[in-house]
Amino acid sequence: MSFERTQEKLKILADAAKYDVSCASSGSNRSNTNKGLGDATGMGICHSYTEDGRCVSLLKILLTNYCIFDCAYCVTRKSNDIKRAAFQVQEVVDLTINFYRRNYIEGLFLSSGIFKSADYTMERLVAVAKKLRLEENFNGYIHLKSIPGASDELMKEAGLYADRLSVNIEIPTKEGLKLLAPEKNREDFIKPMIKVKNEIIQYQSEKKIIKSTPKFAPAGQSTQMIIGASGESDQQIMWTSNYFYKKFNLKRVYYSGYIPISYDSRLPQIGTDVPMLRENRLYQTDWLMRFYGFEVHEILNNEHQNLDLDVDPKLGWALRNMDFFPVDVNKADKLMLARIPGLGMKSVYKIIQARQFRKLNWDHLKRMGVALNRAKYFLVCDSRDFERRDLTGPQLKSIILQNSTSKYQTILSPQLNLFG
Amino acid sequence: MVIPEEHTLIYDGTFDGFLTGVFHIYELKLQTVIFQKPENLQESLFGNKVEITTDLEKADRVWKGIKSKTSAKGSYRLYSAFLSEQPQIETLLLKYIQQAFKSSRPIDSDFSNETVLKVSQIAKSVGREKHRMEAFVRFRLTNDGIYFASVEPDFDVLPLISKHFKSRYADQKWIIYDLKRGYGLYYDLEKVELMQLSLPEGFDATKTKSDYFTASELEFQTLWQDYFESTNIASRKNMKLHVQHVPKRYWKYLSEKLR
Numbered sequence: 001m002s003f004e005r006t007q008e009k010l011k012i013l014a015d016a017a018k019y020d021v022s023c024a025s026s027g028s029n030r031s032n033t034n035k036g037l038g039d040a041t042g043m044g045i046c047h048s049y050t051e052d053g054r055c056v057s058l059l060k061i062l063l064t065n066y067c068i069f070d071c072a073y074c075v076t077r078k079s080n081d082i083k084r085a086a087f088q089v090q091e092v093v094d095l096t097i098n099f100y101r102r103n104y105i106e107g108l109f110l111s112s113g114i115f116k117s118a119d120y121t122m123e124r125l126v127a128v129a130k131k132l133r134l135e136e137n138f139n140g141y142i143h144l145k146s147i148p149g150a151s152d153e154l155m156k157e158a159g160l161y162a163d164r165l166s167v168n169i170e171i172p173t174k175e176g177l178k179l180l181a182p183e184k185n186r187e188d189f190i191k192p193m194i195k196v197k198n199e200i201i202q203y204q205s206e207k208k209i210i211k212s213t214p215k216f217a218p219a220g221q222s223t224q225m226i227i228g229a230s231g232e233s234d235q236q237i238m239w240t241s242n243y244f245y246k247k248f249n250l251k252r253v254y255y256s257g258y259i260p261i262s263y264d265s266r267l268p269q270i271g272t273d274v275p276m277l278r279e280n281r282l283y284q285t286d287w288l289m290r291f292y293g294f295e296v297h298e299i300l301n302n303e304h305q306n307l308d309l310d311v312d313p314k315l316g317w318a319l320r321n322m323d324f325f326p327v328d329v330n331k332a333d334k335l336m337l338a339r340i341p342g343l344g345m346k347s348v349y350k351i352i353q354a355r356q357f358r359k360l361n362w363d364h365l366k367r368m369g370v371a372l373n374r375a376k377y378f379l380v381c382d383s384r385d386f387e388r389r390d391l392t393g394p395q396l397k398s399i400i401l402q403n404s405t406s407k408y409q410t411i412l413s414p415q416l417n418l419f420g
Numbered sequence: 421m422v423i424p425e426e427h428t429l430i431y432d433g434t435f436d437g438f439l440t441g442v443f444h445i446y447e448l449k450l451q452t453v454i455f456q457k458p459e460n461l462q463e464s465l466f467g468n469k470v471e472i473t474t475d476l477e478k479a480d481r482v483w484k485g486i487k488s489k490t491s492a493k494g495s496y497r498l499y500s501a502f503l504s505e506q507p508q509i510e511t512l513l514l515k516y517i518q519q520a521f522k523s524s525r526p527i528d529s530d531f532s533n534e535t536v537l538k539v540s541q542i543a544k545s546v547g548r549e550k551h552r553m554e555a556f557v558r559f560r561l562t563n564d565g566i567y568f569a570s571v572e573p574d575f576d577v578l579p580l581i582s583k584h585f586k587s588r589y590a591d592q593k594w595i596i597y598d599l600k601r602g603y604g605l606y607y608d609l610e611k612v613e614l615m616q617l618s619l620p621e622g623f624d625a626t627k628t629k630s631d632y633f634t635a636s637e638l639e640f641q642t643l644w645q646d647y648f649e650s651t652n653i654a655s656r657k658n659m660k661l662h663v664q665h666v667p668k669r670y671w672k673y674l675s676e677k678l679r
Contacts, residue, residue: 003639010643014650035590035609045555046665048676050652053661060651095643101567101592102559104644104675137591259655274656353529364532 010095012085016065016076017111020168020224021254023057025106025141027219028163036137038100038107040163040219044141045106058109058143059099063087063124067113071181072264073170073229076113080262086115092128093136100140107141107163108132118149118188126154129161141219146196148188155195164219164251165196172240176230179266196221197248220251227282228275229258229267234307235300238285242296245289255282281307288314291345292338310401315341318378319393325378326386330359342375374400426452431472433457435502438510439479441472442517455510482517489520494528497543503576504546512538549573550580556666557585557596558675560641561634567594570625570673578605582612599625626672641675648676 026044046055064086065076075082096108110128114121125144132138144158146167158165169189171177177186196217203216223244225237241253257279260270285307288294292314299313300306308316318325318341327336329351337348350368354360359382366372377396380386391399427450431437438455445453456462487495498513515535520527530536552573559567567589578598582605585596589607597604597617606615619625620632628638671677 003643007643007646011646011650014647018651018653032587032590037589037591039588045551047555048648048674049662049665050648051659051662052653052656053658053665054653054656055665056648056651059647098640099644099647101561101589102640102644102675103557103569103589259653276656350531354531357530358532360532367534367537368531 006091006095009085009087009091010061012083013062013065013087014060016113017060017062017109019075019256019259020060020109020111020145021054021256022109022143022166022222022224022252023055023060024143024164024219024222024252025057027251028141029218030139030141030163030215032139034137036139037097038138038140040107040139040141047104047106057106058141059096059105059107060109061087061092061095061111063092063110063112063121063128064115065113066115068116069114069181069183071170071184072262072266073180073226073258075261089124089127089131093131096132096140097136097138100138105140107143109143111145112147114147118147119151119154122147122150122154122158126158126161129158133161143219146192146221148184148192150192152195155192156199159196159199159217160214162217164222165192165217166222166224167192168224169240169244170224170226171230172225172227172232172237173230176232180230193221193223193248200249221248222250222252222254224254224256227255227257227279233305234278234282234285235302235305237282238289238296238300241286242289253286255279255286277309278307281309281313285313288317293335294339310406311397312341314339315374315400319397322391322393322396326380327378329365329379329381330355340375340378342371342373342378373403425468426454428454428456428469429472430456430458430461430469432474433459434474435499436476436479437472437474438502438513439482440475441510442482442514443475443478444470444472445514453511453514455508455514486517486520489523490526491528494520494526497528497540500543500546500550500580501539503580504542505576506542509542512542546575546577546580549575550577552670553577553581553596554584556670556674557581558673559594560628560637560675562632563634565593567592569594569596570599571596572600572669572673573598576601578603581605586612597625626678641678645676645679649679 023046024044025040026042028040030040032039044057046057048056050056062076064084065082066084066086067076067078070078092108092110096105099105100107108128110125112121112125125147129142129144132142142162143164143166144162146155146158146165148167155165167189169186171180174186177184199216200220203213206213225240227237237255244250244253257275258268259274260268260272263270285299288299289296294317299317307313311319318339324339327340329337334348334352337343337351338345347368347370351360351365354364354368361382362372362385365375365381377387377391377400429441429444431441441455444450486498490498498516502509502513512535516539519533519535527533527536531540553571557569557571559569562568576598578596581596585594585605586607591609593608595604595606595615603614603616606613628641666674666677
C-alpha cells in the first residue's frame, strides 16, 4: 500500500468516524482457531485513551465519507464542504492486521457514508469482514455498521463475520428525525435491527442442537442517540432507550452529547458547549436500568421528565423515596442494597459475602470502599451510631451537597449562583 | 514469659521459594518469621538465619494444600499479591495462609477480615497492572521477524500475561521484555519461554532504529500516531481523565505518545 495515500485517507476517515462513541470490544466469544491471528474472548481492552479521555480499543474508521444523504446533525452530510476519501477493501484489511499485530487495537469498527445505495455500501463492509475472517484467519473483534435499508440477505452475511452490528437511531424522537433528517425514517433503521435480532435468536436455538452452528454476531447489537440536538427530554431519551433494550435485546445504547458541527439554524450553534454532564447522568441512568434493577419509570416519568444535574440519578431517586430507608446492610437483599446511594454493585457483592462471617459495622464498610459520605444517611449497620434526625429529601440533599464537591463544579456553579 | 525466637528465612525471591519456606515453617513449627532475599539481607544480631533451598516438591505440596483450603480466586489472589514485590508481602501472605489452614471454611470472601481484605486489595492492584500491560504492550517488528516489546511494569506481571499473548498472537514470534527486571517472555510459535537478552551497547528501547527494526515499522507507527490524533474530539478535551487512564510513567513505550 502506498504510505502517503493511506496516511491521508486514514486522517480523513478516522476523523469522520470519531463521533460514533462505541468502542466496546467485549462480549464476544471468538477464540483463536488453527493458530491464526487474534482472540476475542473475555473482556475488552482499551489500548489507549485519547486526550478527551475516551477509550481507544478499535480501529474506528469509515470506509468512505461520500454520502448521498443530507442529515443536518452529521458531519459527512452531502451539503457539507469537506475533503472526501474512500478506502479500498484491501487497505482496510492491511491496516487492521498490521495494527492488530502490534497490539494497538482489539479489532475493527467499520462504518460508512452511504454511497450509491444501502446495499452497495453494506456489501463492501461485509467484504472487508469476510476477507479478514476467511483470508487472514483473523479472530479479533469486528464491529460493522448496519446500513439502514440494507437487505436481509446482506445483514445475515454480515452477522456471520462480525462480532457486533449496530445501527444508530441518532435522534430519540420521530419528530426530531423528521426535522433534522427528512430523507430518513425510523423504519429504515429498525428493519436491519429486527433481522439481526431474529437471526441471533435462531442461532441460539440451533446452537443448542448443533454445536458447530456458525456464530452469528456473538457480541450482539448496539445503537446510539445524539443528545441535545433536537430539544428532547431525558424521559424521551431513556424511554426510547428502554424500548430498544427490551424490544430488540440490545447489548448497549450509547448517548452522544451533540458536538456542534454546523451553522444550520435547526441545531445548537457552533461554540455551544457539549452537554457532557447531561450525557453522564444519562449513562448513570442506563446503568441503573441494566445492572441495578431499576425500572425506567421509577427514575423518569411525567412528574420528573429530566434528571437532576447536581445529584446522580440514584441519589435523586432515594431523596424522592425516603420511606424506603434506612436499609439494614446486614439483612437487606441484593436489590435493596443496590439502591443505597454510595454503594456500587462491587460493594454490594462484598457486603453479601462478608456478612456471612460477621455483622458489619461502619469500619468494615469504610475499608471495603463504600462511599459513606452519601451512604451513611441511608443505612444502618452493626452500630448504635446512625442518622437519627428525620430529614426530608430536600433537607438531606442540601446537607449532602454542602459536604461534597462535584467534579462538575465548574459546570454546575453558574447555575447554583443564580439562586445564591 | 517466653519470648518466641525470631527466625529469618533467606529465600531466592521466587514463589516456589516462598512456598518452600512456608513448608519449613510448618515442619519446624517456627513462630516468628521474617522472609528476606539475599540481595537485601539485613544483618541482625538476634534470631536465627535459615537458608531455604527452593524445593519444587515441597512447594507443590504447600500449593496443593492452599488450593484445597481456598477457592480458585483465592489462590490466584495470593499468587498475584506475591508478584507485587511489596516489602514484607511474605509476612502478609503467610498470615493469610495460616488463617486459611486454620479455618474450617474458605476465608477468601471474608472482606471484613483485615488480612483477607489487604491481600485482595494488593491482588487488585497487580491485576490492574496486568491489564495495563495487556493494553500498553506495543510490538515493533525487528529485522529478524520477531515482534518485540519493551515494558517496565510496576509489578512483576509477565507470568500473568503470558497466556493472554500466546493465545492472541499464535502466528507470530514475539518477545515481551521487562527492562526493569531484566527478563522477558519469548514465543517461538510453539511455546512461551522465559529468556534473558544481552542488549546491544547503547540500545535505546524507546527509539525505533533501522539497525534493529524493519523499514515499514516507522510507517506503521506514524499511521498509528495519525489515527490517535484524528480520533480525538478537541471540543471534549479532558487531560485529567487522559492521564488518569494513561499515567505518564507508561508514555515512553507507547508509540502514540512519542510524537
